Amino acid sequence: MGDFKHLVIAKFKEGVVVDEILKGMEKLVSELDTVKSFEWGQDIESQEMLRQGFTHAFLMTFQKKEDFTAFLGHPSHVEFSATFSAAIEKIVLLDFPAALVKAPA
Amino acid sequence: MGDFKHLVIAKFKEGVVVDEILKGMEKLVSELDTVKSFEWGQDIESQEMLRQGFTHAFLMTFQKKEDFTAFLGHPSHVEFSATFSAAIEKIVLLDFPAALVKAPA
Numbered sequence: 783m784g785d786f787k788h789l790v791i792a793k794f795k796e797g798v799v800v801d802e803i804l805k806g807m808e809k810l811v812s813e814l815d816t817v818k819s820f821e822w823g824q825d826i827e828s829q830e831m832l833r834q835g836f837t838h839a840f841l842m843t844f845q846k847k848e849d850f851t852a853f854l855g856h857p858s859h860v861e862f863s864a865t866f867s868a869a870i871e872k873i874v875l876l877d878f879p880a881a882l883v884k885a886p887a
Numbered sequence: 888m889g890d891f892k893h894l895v896i897a898k899f900k901e902g903v904v905v906d907e908i909l910k911g912m913e914k915l916v917s918e919l920d921t922v923k924s925f926e927w928g929q930d931i932e933s934q935e936m937l938r939q940g941f942t943h944a945f946l947m948t949f950q951k952k953e954d955f956t957a958f959l960g961h962p963s964h965v966e967f968s969a970t971f972s973a974a975i976e977k978i979v980l981l982d983f984p985a986a987l988v989k990a991p992a
Contacts, residue, residue, distance in 0.1 A: 787928055789944050791896065791981060811989045819991045823892055823983030827952075832980035839894050839981045841946070843991070847932075874979065875937040876896060876944045878928030884916045886924045886948070 785818065786850045788842040789876045793835045798869045800824075800838070807840065810862050816849040817842055835872065843880075850877065890923065891955045893947040894981045898940045903974045905929075905943070912945065915967045921954040922947055940977065948985075955982065 794800055804822070811820040822840040825833055844850040853859055899905055909927070916925040927945045930938055949955040958964055 784926075787926075787944070789894075789896075791894075791979060808988050817989060819987070820989040821889075821892075821985045821987045823981070823985045825981040825983050827955075827982035828980045832978065834979050836979055836981060839892070839983060850932075873937065874896060874939050874941055875933045876928070876930040876941060877932035878930045878944060880926045880928045882924070882926045883913050884922060884925040 784882055785880045786844040786847045787876075787878055787880045788844065788850055788853075789878075790840040790873060791836045791875075792838050792840070792873045793871045794837065794869055795871045803866060803869055806862055806865060810858055811842065813858060814853055814856060816844060816853045816856070818845050818849070819843040836874070847879065889987055890985045891949040891952045892981075892983055892985045893949065893955055893958075894983075895945040895978060896941045896980075897943050897945070897978045898976045899942065899974055900976045908971060908974055911967055911970060915963055916947065918963060919958055919961060921949060921958045921961070923950050923954070924948040941979070952984065 794803070807820075807822070811817040820842050822838065824838050825836070844853065899908070912925075912927070916922040925947050927943065929943050930941070949958065
């Protein structure tokens with residue numbers, strides 16, 4: 783059984799200090815043991831047309847779906863979600879069991 | 888310096904056999920040494936509203952941006968891209984240097 787992934791891509795509202803959002807996210811994932819790993823990035827490369835205004839990707843990895851479910855319902859996540867939702871102009875969110883086709887050497 | 892990520896989220900056209908697309912993608916990443924790792928998933932969990940019709944996420948990892956650039960221009964990728972583009976109804980693509988905030992234990 784592979785990892786379970788929580789993927790968020792977002793475009794933030796004008797004026798939002800993304801660093802502050804990131805600090806909140808870093809605090810959240812460091813506090814919650816259910817989060818196995820977390821990485822994020824700001825798009826610098828893709829063609830504008832393909833990016834469709836989205837600028838940031840956030841990827842959390844959980845050992846199993848149950849950990850993700852526990853994370854979702856955790857009060858710290860619920861609280862952070864409200865802050866995050868207020869900061870974004872648009873979002874797409876995908877939650878899925880990850881199939882690892884090629885593993886790092 | 889962290890990894891460089893190539894993230895694609897997609898909704899396929901009706902009638903597309905996603906397994907065939909996946910086979911092509913698996914062949915591509917297995918042939919090209921520039922691709923460090925590859926994982927994908929089909930959304931099973933998120934709320935329809937947040938998913939916005941997107942069903943699949945594909946995440947490729949490269950050791951450095953130069954490897955990604957080489958991958959993009961490789962004839963096998965160019966060929967596969969044409970097939971992939973014909974199969975999708977919509978897509979968002981983000982390319983970014985990944986910041987690893989929490990590493991797997």
